[in-house]
Amino acid sequence: MECMKCGTCCTAPDISALRKPVGVRCPHLSADGLCGIYATRPFVCQSYRPDEICLLANAPTLEERVANYLQLFGLAEETQRGQR
Ligand code: SF4
Numbered sequence: 204m205e206c207m208k209c210g211t212c213c214t215a216p217d218i219s220a221l222r223k224p225v226g227v228r229c230p231h232l233s234a235d236g237l238c239g240i241y242a243t244r245p246f247v248c249q250s251y252r253p254d255e256i257c258l259l260a261n262a263p264t265l266e267e268r269v270a271n272y273l274q275l276f277g278l279a280e281e282t283q284r285g286q287r
């Protein structure tokens with residue numbers, strides 16, 4: 204399937220290569236949903252492919268999509284822990 208440039212996978216999961224915690228928007232994600240360091244993005248980002256998770260998490264706002272994504276992966280609790 205085609206990437207919708209919805210920003211969910213650059214916000215919801217933790218990305219250790221970027222020291223990015225769960226639920227925090229990647230600082231390299233542009234307002235139009237593109238990667239600001241595309242040519243040098245970490246391997247984990249390079250190997251990520253859109254799949255059915257993108258459709259399952261889809262919602263009108265990024266906030267809702269991130270919440271859905273975290274729910275799907277059982278990470279919602281982890282976000283709450285991180286905010287405490
Ligand atoms: S969650 Fe899926 S559709 Fe959205 S930006 Fe990532 S790969 Fe693309």
Ligand code: SF4
Nearest residue numbers: 213229231232238248
């Ligand atoms: S480095 Fe680029 S592809 Fe990786 S999470 Fe950040 S914006 Fe997304």
